[in-house]
Amino acid sequence: MSRFDTVLWDIDQTLLDFNLSQVYALKESFQLFNLEMKDNTLALYADINHTYWRRHELGEVSKEELLTGRFRTLFKELRVSGVDIENFAAVYQKALGSVFYFRDDSYTLCDKLKGKVRQYAVTNGVTATQKNKLHLSGLDKILDGIFISEEIGCPKPQIEYFERCFARIPDFKKERTIIVGDSLSSDMQGGNNAKIACCWYNPEDKENTTALRIDYQIKNLWEVEKILDLSS
Structure with a gap:
């Protein structure tokens, strides 16, 4: 498992x-x-x-x-x-909010993972903009939920943001959750604050000069499949 x-x-x-x-x-x-x-x-x-x-x-x-x-x-x-x-x-x-561009064919990846793991969007973006992009892209039909900071009441990386997100996920367990994102200051800091596994999406191979805990580092989103190891 x-x-x-x-x-x-x-x-x-x-x-x-x-x-x-x-x-x-x-x-x-x-x-x-x-x-x-x-x-x-x-x-x-x-x-x-x-x-x-x-x-x-x-x-x-x-x-x-x-x-x-x-x-x-x-x-x-x-x-x-x-x-x-x-x-x-x-x-x-x-x-x-009127255009969207997938990274690493992310739609196909999320669609492949649907039903195998629960997938949620965690974003600080503007509500109307994010909802429109996710709708146009079709990701809103694949993801199990969308947590936008404006609706949650505070932004990433604040611990309150994550606690409010966790409260909305059924049977939530921190040790079974991983955040994947490109931002050290928002995503990885947030994951550290929330004490969940952190996967830094770093396609440009940037240097991490912080003291943040990074559990996994990937250059392509499809590497997440290996981390999840759904075949086991």
Whole structure:
């Protein structure tokens, strides 16, 4: 019997390629607002966005502050004025949830695992955006549940987030659960906080400079099959 019967999947940049969706959404939003994208705009925004999400994980900014603050910072850096930030943020968020790109053919993997292990999405993303992406991708029909931080009431990696997720999983056992995600600060830190097995999805072979416990490290999502060892 496999050691694990429950898999917690991160969504953005794990099951789905968030970076590609981000590029699409930013280009679409700039075009709709008749704004010129400079050579450094994408990289600048990605860095600003990452910083805001990290601050949100630490409880320094609310989700509402994040959604508009990142664009205020971006346009300030670009020295662009006169943009309706609230409207721009709404347009961007809608565009972000209108496309999806699978990583490592994740749909086929999750579909293959369906019925063999329980699979849940654990995400800090915006509720409407995540639900739309998961619906369009068909993952919502495969997964056993979707835990979005806005609905849970707090974000990964806070222990409260995981405790509230665990309470919603029938016959839940920590020792039979593994989290798979790309983020050290969100997924792996969260797994450490919650005292469950941690599988770091690291396709770019990044260096881990933290003291976090990493039980498994993979470069392709299909390596999870071997970890689950469902044949035993």
